Amino acid sequence: MAKEVAALIKLQVRGGAANPSPPIGPALGSKGVNIMEFCKQFNARTQDRPGKVLPVVITVYGDKSFDFVIKTPPAAVQLMDAAKLKGGSPEPNRKKVATVSWDQVRTIAEEKMPDLNCFTMESAMSMIAGTARSMGITIEGERPF
Amino acid sequence: MNYTSITFTVDPLLPARDILLAELSDTNAESFVETETGLIAYFPEEIAAFSLEGYMVNAMEGVEVTFELQVIERENWNAAWEAAFQPIIVSEKLGVKAPFHAATGCEMDLIIQPKMSFGTGHHDTTWLMLNEMLLLNFNTKHVLDMGSGTGVLAILAEKMGAIKIDAIDIDDWSTENCQENMDLNACSIIRPIQGDASAIKANYDIVLANINRNVLTADMHIYVAAMNPNAYLLLSGFFISDREILISKAESLGLKHLKSNARNDWSCLVFML
Structure with a gap:
Protein backbone atom coordinates (compact mmCIF):
# COMPACT_ATOMS: atom_id res chain seq x y z
CA MET A 1 0.00 0.00 0.00
CA LYS A 71 13.37 19.61 -11.50
CA THR A 72 15.21 21.62 -14.12
CA PRO A 73 15.95 25.30 -13.33
CA PRO A 74 13.19 27.84 -14.13
CA ALA A 75 13.10 28.96 -17.79
CA ALA A 76 14.14 32.53 -16.92
CA VAL A 77 17.20 31.25 -15.06
CA GLN A 78 18.15 29.06 -18.03
CA LEU A 79 17.64 31.96 -20.44
CA MET A 80 19.95 34.15 -18.38
CA ASP A 81 22.54 31.37 -18.52
CA ALA A 82 22.07 30.81 -22.25
CA ALA A 83 22.39 34.54 -22.97
CA LYS A 84 25.30 34.84 -20.53
CA LEU A 85 23.36 37.64 -18.92
CA LYS A 86 23.85 39.03 -15.46
CA GLY A 87 20.95 40.76 -13.77
CA GLY A 88 19.22 41.54 -17.07
CA SER A 89 18.33 44.74 -18.87
CA PRO A 90 16.54 47.44 -16.89
CA GLU A 91 14.85 48.66 -20.06
CA PRO A 92 13.58 45.60 -21.91
CA ASN A 93 11.77 47.42 -24.69
CA ARG A 94 14.46 49.91 -25.51
CA LYS A 95 17.77 48.21 -25.06
CA LYS A 96 18.43 44.66 -26.23
CA VAL A 97 21.15 43.39 -23.98
CA ALA A 98 21.62 39.83 -25.12
CA THR A 99 20.65 37.21 -27.65
CA VAL A 100 19.85 33.51 -27.72
CA SER A 101 19.20 31.25 -30.69
CA TRP A 102 15.98 29.40 -31.50
CA ASP A 103 17.97 26.20 -30.92
CA GLN A 104 18.66 27.34 -27.36
CA VAL A 105 14.96 28.18 -26.90
CA ARG A 106 14.09 24.69 -28.14
CA THR A 107 16.57 23.06 -25.73
CA ILE A 108 15.09 24.96 -22.77
CA ALA A 109 11.53 24.20 -23.94
CA GLU A 110 12.34 20.48 -24.24
CA GLU A 111 13.77 20.41 -20.74
CA LYS A 112 10.93 22.42 -19.21
CA MET A 113 8.14 20.70 -21.16
CA PRO A 114 7.12 18.41 -18.26
CA ASP A 115 6.68 21.44 -15.97
CA LEU A 116 4.83 23.68 -18.45
CA ASN A 117 1.12 23.64 -19.22
CA CYS A 118 1.83 23.13 -22.90
CA PHE A 119 0.73 20.34 -25.20
CA THR A 120 3.02 21.03 -28.14
CA MET A 121 6.69 21.89 -28.51
CA GLU A 122 5.68 25.01 -30.47
CA SER A 123 3.55 26.38 -27.64
CA ALA A 124 6.31 25.59 -25.11
CA MET A 125 8.83 27.40 -27.30
CA SER A 126 6.46 30.37 -27.68
CA MET A 127 6.14 30.59 -23.92
CA ILE A 128 9.93 30.52 -23.43
CA ALA A 129 10.36 33.07 -26.25
CA GLY A 130 7.82 35.36 -24.54
CA THR A 131 9.76 35.17 -21.28
CA ALA A 132 12.97 35.92 -23.19
CA ARG A 133 11.46 39.02 -24.80
CA SER A 134 10.20 40.27 -21.41
CA MET A 135 13.79 39.94 -20.19
CA GLY A 136 15.14 42.02 -23.06
CA ILE A 137 16.70 39.00 -24.76
CA THR A 138 16.55 38.97 -28.56
CA ILE A 139 16.05 35.65 -30.29
CA GLU A 140 18.29 35.36 -33.32
CA GLY A 141 17.27 33.93 -36.64
CA GLU A 142 14.08 32.87 -38.33
CA ARG A 143 11.20 31.70 -36.12
CA PRO A 144 11.14 27.95 -36.92
CA PHE A 145 7.34 27.53 -36.83
CA MET B 1 23.63 33.55 11.90
CA ASN B 2 20.34 35.31 11.31
CA TYR B 3 18.57 35.23 7.94
CA THR B 4 16.44 37.78 6.14
CA SER B 5 13.43 36.84 4.08
CA ILE B 6 12.15 39.22 1.43
CA THR B 7 8.56 38.55 0.44
CA PHE B 8 7.84 39.89 -3.05
CA THR B 9 4.37 40.46 -4.41
CA VAL B 10 4.35 40.46 -8.21
CA ASP B 11 1.34 41.56 -10.27
CA PRO B 12 0.67 40.17 -12.83
CA LEU B 13 2.47 37.08 -11.61
CA LEU B 14 3.94 35.60 -14.81
CA PRO B 15 6.44 35.80 -16.35
CA ALA B 16 7.66 38.54 -13.94
CA ARG B 17 7.99 36.16 -10.96
CA ASP B 18 10.27 33.83 -12.92
CA ILE B 19 12.36 36.75 -14.16
CA LEU B 20 12.66 38.12 -10.62
CA LEU B 21 13.80 34.68 -9.43
CA ALA B 22 16.38 34.57 -12.23
CA GLU B 23 17.66 38.02 -11.28
CA LEU B 24 17.81 37.15 -7.59
CA SER B 25 19.78 34.00 -8.42
CA ASP B 26 22.63 36.42 -9.17
CA THR B 27 22.57 37.68 -5.57
CA ASN B 28 23.60 35.79 -2.43
CA ALA B 29 20.00 34.65 -1.85
CA GLU B 30 20.29 30.96 -0.90
CA SER B 31 16.83 29.66 -1.60
CA PHE B 32 13.37 30.63 -2.69
CA VAL B 33 9.73 29.75 -2.20
CA GLU B 34 7.24 30.53 -4.96
CA THR B 35 3.91 31.74 -3.65
CA GLU B 36 0.57 32.38 -5.37
CA THR B 37 1.25 36.10 -5.34
CA GLY B 38 5.00 36.19 -5.86
CA LEU B 39 8.17 34.91 -4.29
CA ILE B 40 10.01 34.73 -0.99
CA ALA B 41 13.83 34.94 -1.15
CA TYR B 42 16.05 33.96 1.78
CA PHE B 43 19.37 35.70 2.41
CA PRO B 44 22.04 34.39 4.84
CA GLU B 45 22.51 37.76 6.54
CA GLU B 46 20.59 40.55 8.23
CA ILE B 47 19.46 43.01 5.60
CA ALA B 48 18.18 46.41 6.70
CA ALA B 49 17.17 47.76 3.29
CA PHE B 50 16.64 46.38 -0.21
CA SER B 51 16.09 48.09 -3.53
CA LEU B 52 14.84 46.86 -6.91
CA GLU B 53 16.83 49.58 -8.66
CA GLY B 54 18.37 48.14 -11.82
CA TYR B 55 16.16 45.02 -11.74
CA MET B 56 14.42 44.09 -14.96
CA VAL B 57 11.11 43.40 -13.24
CA ASN B 58 11.13 46.96 -11.96
CA ALA B 59 11.15 48.30 -15.53
CA MET B 60 8.63 45.86 -17.02
CA GLU B 61 5.63 47.74 -18.28
CA GLY B 62 2.41 47.10 -16.35
CA VAL B 63 4.17 44.99 -13.73
CA GLU B 64 4.03 46.03 -10.12
CA VAL B 65 6.45 44.56 -7.60
CA THR B 66 6.33 45.29 -3.87
CA PHE B 67 8.32 43.64 -1.12
CA GLU B 68 8.67 43.32 2.63
CA LEU B 69 11.76 42.42 4.67
CA GLN B 70 11.78 40.23 7.73
CA VAL B 71 14.75 39.17 9.84
CA ILE B 72 14.52 35.52 10.94
CA GLU B 73 16.27 34.73 14.23
CA ARG B 74 18.49 31.66 14.38
CA GLU B 75 16.53 28.75 15.78
CA ASN B 76 16.91 25.00 16.10
CA TRP B 77 14.44 24.01 13.37
CA ASN B 78 15.30 20.35 13.85
CA ALA B 79 13.79 20.27 17.37
CA ALA B 80 10.68 18.31 16.33
CA TRP B 81 12.76 15.52 14.79
CA GLU B 82 15.24 15.51 17.69
CA ALA B 83 12.44 15.11 20.19
CA ALA B 84 11.49 11.83 18.52
CA PHE B 85 14.80 10.44 17.28
CA GLN B 86 15.49 6.78 17.94
CA PRO B 87 18.80 5.44 19.30
CA ILE B 88 21.15 3.84 16.75
CA ILE B 89 22.96 0.56 17.23
CA VAL B 90 26.17 0.49 15.15
CA SER B 91 27.29 -2.87 16.56
CA GLU B 92 27.16 -4.65 19.89
CA LYS B 93 30.10 -2.47 20.81
CA LEU B 94 28.58 0.91 20.01
CA GLY B 95 25.27 2.74 20.28
CA VAL B 96 24.38 6.40 19.71
CA LYS B 97 21.57 7.90 21.75
CA ALA B 98 20.08 11.23 22.79
CA PRO B 99 20.38 12.46 26.42
CA PHE B 100 16.73 11.50 27.07
CA HIS B 101 17.11 7.85 25.93
CA ALA B 102 17.78 4.90 28.22
CA ALA B 103 21.07 3.02 27.67
CA THR B 104 21.06 0.99 24.43
CA GLY B 105 22.67 -2.10 25.98
CA CYS B 106 25.78 -1.76 23.77
CA GLU B 107 29.26 -1.87 25.35
CA MET B 108 29.58 1.87 24.77
CA ASP B 109 26.97 4.59 24.22
CA LEU B 110 27.75 7.98 22.72
CA ILE B 111 25.31 10.70 23.79
CA ILE B 112 24.46 13.12 21.00
CA GLN B 113 22.20 16.13 21.13
CA PRO B 114 22.10 16.77 17.38
CA LYS B 115 20.69 20.32 17.08
CA MET B 116 21.22 21.31 13.44
CA SER B 117 24.54 19.57 12.88
CA PHE B 118 25.31 16.50 10.80
CA GLY B 119 26.03 13.26 12.57
CA THR B 120 23.73 11.18 14.73
CA GLY B 121 24.42 7.79 13.21
CA HIS B 122 21.01 7.86 11.52
CA HIS B 123 22.61 8.81 8.27
CA ASP B 124 24.26 5.88 6.51
CA THR B 125 27.51 7.82 6.09
CA THR B 126 27.89 8.48 9.84
CA TRP B 127 27.01 4.87 10.54
CA LEU B 128 29.64 3.68 8.04
CA MET B 129 32.34 5.93 9.54
CA LEU B 130 31.57 4.82 13.11
CA ASN B 131 31.59 1.21 11.98
CA GLU B 132 35.02 1.55 10.27
CA MET B 133 36.46 3.44 13.23
CA LEU B 134 35.68 0.50 15.53
CA LEU B 135 38.12 -1.59 13.44
CA LEU B 136 41.05 0.82 13.86
CA ASN B 137 43.43 1.35 16.76
CA PHE B 138 43.04 4.89 18.10
CA ASN B 139 45.22 4.41 21.17
CA THR B 140 47.62 7.40 21.59
CA LYS B 141 46.79 8.55 18.04
CA HIS B 142 46.48 12.09 16.72
CA VAL B 143 43.16 12.47 14.91
CA LEU B 144 41.57 15.02 12.60
CA ASP B 145 37.78 15.07 12.10
CA MET B 146 37.01 17.25 9.06
CA GLY B 147 33.38 18.33 8.79
CA SER B 148 32.81 17.27 12.36
CA GLY B 149 29.13 18.30 12.71
CA THR B 150 27.85 17.04 16.06
CA GLY B 151 31.39 15.85 16.87
CA VAL B 152 30.22 12.24 17.02
CA LEU B 153 33.31 10.83 15.25
CA ALA B 154 35.73 12.91 17.33
CA ILE B 155 33.97 11.77 20.50
CA LEU B 156 34.33 8.12 19.51
CA ALA B 157 38.02 8.77 18.74
CA GLU B 158 38.54 10.15 22.26
CA LYS B 159 36.66 7.22 23.81
CA MET B 160 38.90 4.84 21.83
CA GLY B 161 42.08 6.37 23.23
CA ALA B 162 43.17 9.14 20.85
CA ILE B 163 45.26 11.74 22.65
CA LYS B 164 44.93 14.71 20.30
CA ILE B 165 41.79 15.44 18.28
CA ASP B 166 40.96 18.45 16.13
CA ALA B 167 37.31 18.72 15.04
CA ILE B 168 36.94 21.23 12.21
CA ASP B 169 33.63 22.35 10.74
CA ILE B 170 32.79 25.31 8.53
CA ASP B 171 29.51 25.91 10.34
CA ASP B 172 29.54 27.99 13.56
CA TRP B 173 26.47 26.11 14.77
CA SER B 174 28.47 22.85 14.58
CA THR B 175 31.44 24.00 16.65
CA GLU B 176 29.02 25.08 19.38
CA ASN B 177 27.13 21.79 19.15
CA CYS B 178 30.39 19.79 19.21
CA GLN B 179 31.34 21.42 22.54
CA GLU B 180 27.89 20.62 23.93
CA ASN B 181 28.23 16.96 22.93
CA MET B 182 31.77 16.77 24.34
CA ASP B 183 30.34 17.86 27.70
CA LEU B 184 27.57 15.24 27.50
CA ASN B 185 30.21 12.54 26.92
CA ALA B 186 32.77 13.89 29.43
CA CYS B 187 35.28 14.48 26.62
CA SER B 188 38.03 16.99 27.25
CA ILE B 189 40.77 16.72 24.62
CA ILE B 190 38.82 17.47 21.43
CA ARG B 191 39.43 20.97 20.05
CA PRO B 192 36.39 22.23 18.08
CA ILE B 193 37.60 24.64 15.39
CA GLN B 194 35.47 26.65 12.99
CA GLY B 195 36.88 26.76 9.47
CA ASP B 196 37.60 24.88 6.27
CA ALA B 197 40.63 22.83 5.20
CA SER B 198 42.82 25.92 5.56
CA ALA B 199 42.35 25.58 9.35
CA ILE B 200 44.43 22.36 9.30
CA LYS B 201 47.69 23.22 11.06
CA ALA B 202 49.06 19.93 12.43
CA ASN B 203 49.87 16.34 11.40
CA TYR B 204 47.71 13.36 12.18
CA ASP B 205 47.71 9.56 12.33
CA ILE B 206 44.04 9.23 11.38
CA VAL B 207 42.02 11.67 9.27
CA LEU B 208 38.22 11.32 9.22
CA ALA B 209 36.23 13.24 6.61
CA ASN B 210 32.52 12.70 6.10
CA ILE B 211 31.60 15.64 3.85
CA ASN B 212 30.69 15.33 0.16
CA ARG B 213 32.32 14.40 -3.14
CA ASN B 214 33.14 17.94 -4.30
CA VAL B 215 34.72 19.11 -1.04
CA LEU B 216 36.62 15.84 -0.59
CA THR B 217 38.12 15.88 -4.08
CA ALA B 218 38.99 19.59 -3.80
CA ASP B 219 40.62 19.32 -0.35
CA MET B 220 42.08 15.81 -0.30
CA HIS B 221 45.61 17.05 -1.07
CA ILE B 222 45.45 19.20 2.09
CA TYR B 223 44.44 16.18 4.19
CA VAL B 224 47.23 14.10 2.66
CA ALA B 225 49.79 16.84 3.38
CA ALA B 226 48.71 16.67 7.04
CA MET B 227 49.03 12.87 7.31
CA ASN B 228 51.93 11.18 9.12
CA PRO B 229 53.60 8.16 7.44
CA ASN B 230 51.24 5.13 7.51
CA ALA B 231 48.33 7.37 8.54
CA TYR B 232 44.77 6.35 7.68
CA LEU B 233 42.22 8.40 5.77
CA LEU B 234 38.53 7.48 6.14
CA LEU B 235 36.15 9.13 3.69
CA SER B 236 32.37 9.16 3.39
CA GLY B 237 29.52 11.45 2.37
CA PHE B 238 29.21 10.33 -1.26
CA PHE B 239 27.32 7.79 -3.33
CA ILE B 240 28.69 4.43 -4.47
CA SER B 241 28.59 5.86 -8.02
CA ASP B 242 31.17 8.51 -7.00
CA ARG B 243 33.57 5.99 -5.52
CA GLU B 244 35.89 5.71 -8.55
CA ILE B 245 36.39 9.49 -8.70
CA LEU B 246 37.55 9.52 -5.07
CA ILE B 247 39.73 6.42 -5.37
CA SER B 248 41.57 7.74 -8.43
CA LYS B 249 42.05 11.12 -6.75
CA ALA B 250 43.42 9.43 -3.62
CA GLU B 251 45.74 7.17 -5.62
CA SER B 252 47.07 10.16 -7.56
CA LEU B 253 48.05 11.64 -4.19
CA GLY B 254 49.97 8.51 -3.19
CA LEU B 255 47.33 6.89 -0.98
CA LYS B 256 46.76 3.15 -0.96
CA HIS B 257 43.12 2.05 -1.18
CA LEU B 258 42.55 -0.52 1.57
CA LYS B 259 38.81 -0.98 1.72
CA SER B 260 35.39 0.04 0.38
CA ASN B 261 32.19 -0.31 2.31
CA ALA B 262 28.62 0.71 1.53
CA ARG B 263 25.21 1.00 3.09
CA ASN B 264 22.17 1.67 0.92
CA ASP B 265 23.51 4.01 -1.81
CA TRP B 266 26.21 5.58 0.35
CA SER B 267 29.87 4.68 0.32
CA CYS B 268 32.80 4.73 2.74
CA LEU B 269 36.46 4.33 1.73
CA VAL B 270 39.58 3.59 3.77
CA PHE B 271 43.05 4.64 2.56
CA MET B 272 46.55 4.52 3.98
CA LEU B 273 49.53 6.73 3.21
Missing part, protein backbone atom coordinates in the same frame (compact mmCIF):
# COMPACT_ATOMS: atom_id res chain seq x y z
CA ALA A 2 1.24 3.48 -0.81
CA LYS A 3 2.39 5.49 2.17
CA GLU A 4 0.14 8.27 3.44
CA VAL A 5 1.37 11.67 2.20
CA ALA A 6 1.52 14.22 5.02
CA ALA A 7 2.78 17.20 3.05
CA LEU A 8 4.15 18.39 -0.27
CA ILE A 9 6.83 21.07 0.03
CA LYS A 10 8.03 23.04 -2.99
CA LEU A 11 11.25 25.02 -2.72
CA GLN A 12 13.96 26.40 -4.98
CA VAL A 13 17.38 25.55 -3.58
CA ARG A 14 20.89 26.00 -4.96
CA GLY A 15 22.57 22.77 -6.06
CA GLY A 16 24.96 21.35 -3.46
CA ALA A 17 24.08 24.09 -0.99
CA ALA A 18 21.06 22.92 1.01
CA ASN A 19 21.48 23.73 4.69
CA PRO A 20 19.17 23.65 7.69
CA SER A 21 18.41 27.38 7.61
CA PRO A 22 15.13 28.93 6.45
CA PRO A 23 13.18 28.00 4.39
CA ILE A 24 14.36 24.35 4.46
CA GLY A 25 14.71 24.26 8.26
CA PRO A 26 11.25 25.51 9.22
CA ALA A 27 9.48 23.83 6.27
CA LEU A 28 10.84 20.34 7.02
CA GLY A 29 11.34 20.78 10.76
CA SER A 30 7.70 21.61 11.34
CA LYS A 31 6.81 18.26 9.74
CA GLY A 32 9.18 16.36 12.02
CA VAL A 33 11.52 15.41 9.16
CA ASN A 34 15.26 15.05 9.85
CA ILE A 35 16.46 18.20 8.10
CA MET A 36 20.09 17.12 8.01
CA GLU A 37 19.21 13.90 6.22
CA PHE A 38 17.42 15.85 3.50
CA CYS A 39 20.32 18.32 3.12
CA LYS A 40 22.92 15.56 2.79
CA GLN A 41 20.89 13.73 0.14
CA PHE A 42 19.95 16.85 -1.80
CA ASN A 43 23.56 18.07 -1.85
CA ALA A 44 24.89 14.70 -3.00
CA ARG A 45 22.32 14.45 -5.78
CA THR A 46 22.91 18.01 -7.04
CA GLN A 47 26.71 18.15 -6.66
CA ASP A 48 27.19 18.39 -10.43
CA ARG A 49 25.12 21.60 -10.56
CA PRO A 50 26.66 23.61 -7.71
CA GLY A 51 25.06 27.02 -7.10
CA LYS A 52 22.30 26.53 -9.70
CA VAL A 53 18.81 27.35 -8.46
CA LEU A 54 16.89 24.06 -8.71
CA PRO A 55 13.21 23.52 -7.99
CA VAL A 56 12.68 20.61 -5.61
CA VAL A 57 9.40 18.98 -4.61
CA ILE A 58 9.62 17.13 -1.31
CA THR A 59 6.99 14.58 -0.32
CA VAL A 60 6.73 14.03 3.43
CA TYR A 61 4.97 10.83 4.53
CA GLY A 62 2.94 10.08 7.65
CA ASP A 63 5.88 8.23 9.23
CA LYS A 64 8.11 11.34 8.77
CA SER A 65 10.10 9.71 5.98
CA PHE A 66 10.42 11.68 2.75
CA ASP A 67 11.50 11.60 -0.83
CA PHE A 68 12.06 14.36 -3.33
CA VAL A 69 12.17 15.16 -7.03
CA ILE A 70 14.61 17.70 -8.47
